[in-house]
Amino acid sequence: MDHRPLRIGALLFEGLDQIDFTGPYEVLAKLSDSTFTTYGPVAGPVADTTGLVLRADAVLEEAPQLDVLLVPGGPGQQKLMDDDRVLAWLRSQAAGAGCVFSVCTGALLLGAAGLLRGVRATTHWAALHLLPYFGADATDERVVFDGRLVSAGGVTAGIDGALRVAELLRGTEEAQTIQLLLQYAPEPPFDCGTPATAPQHIVDAALRPIGDLTAARLVTTRRFADRERAAGSRRTDTGSA
């Protein structure tokens, strides 16, 4: 196990789903010999989708090359899908990071940054159908490893993902110790954490409040795919000229 110091950082943005960040943070901030810093388009207060106020420690450009980059999701991801500054930052950090870890619809941001081409990845169950537009191999698993890219499914999957990232970075014993400190022996009250196990009327009830968001995500995702196709045919045209 490599025990050099680890610089861990997370992207925070307005409208994120706070536990996509705070869940993995709880695990990763406990790693030995590591620092954890939050970065945003603007430094200072950042409100999550329900109004919970977190704080970006610094602006994107202040980040050194990170060893681990955490990218949470949430409805606010939509506003960043065409944000060249944020997408360029993700690409630049991903190029040098030992581990890029998306949670929930944070995967859509990685997709928009062009980082999911040919990559096995997952995201929230209600957004999984969008991943192929980014060239990804959409994988219905709770945590997916593909080289340096780790993706976790919706929301609470970030805790499971973070413990596996912890194991990767610092070994099984340290990851197990963190799991015990967090008393992570979950007892979900119902067997309905995925659409496969939830009754249909619960799936319908869950889809209702996010219907507009899911439709809007399809629009931005298709726009990305259209641009990629156009760029591809431009490249082909040039090649044949």
Added chain:
Amino acid sequence: MDHRPLRIGALLFEGLDQIDFTGPYEVLAKLSDSTFTTYGPVAGPVADTTGLVLRADAVLEEAPQLDVLLVPGGPGQQKLMDDDRVLAWLRSQAAGAGCVFSVCTGALLLGAAGLLRGVRATTHWAALHLLPYFGADATDERVVFDGRLVSAGGVTAGIDGALRVAELLRGTEEAQTIQLLLQYAPEPPFDCGTPATAPQHIVDAALRPIGDLTAARLVTTRRFADRERAAGSRRTDTGSA
């Protein structure tokens, strides 16, 4: 199911363990027809035990009578064990709240406020032995209901507890819908979320960093018990005078 509006609030304090709060928040902030407000001894930024900055929306005295009071734990709980202002606030809120919900060592604060006498309750596994000093019936379960008082075990147990509180407040269907939205179908990577299942060397490794804290907690907890006993004998003296 009673569908009147719910005022939900949480106590935030320096040195809390953020996910004791953010875990249940993620669930309870999604309840229909409800508001969620954070209260602190001081309004404004509040740093958790690892330095993550949250924010108290208002000071304690600005809180109306809450319907649901969430009390997270974390090392910072120690500084509040003799804080008359905070303890009086907890007592006053608990007297009128429909549900008082502690997570992790938040239970020690309820104990210090005198709210655990004769109550079945739980807390983080490393602090469970402290609960009897408060007159509680220490119960080694992940979530414990005793009348209006709900307590969850360590850290991540708050998510399970919050889903059960959600069911209590808004019914099974709404709680199930929230669980599905959070994709809460956990897959812990190891079977070591409790000392009963973790190997002994992992239990030892987990106890090491919290040894001083656990010892300090025993001191404050015993002080509470001594005061209670003294008050009891003063009452007896007066009674016999």
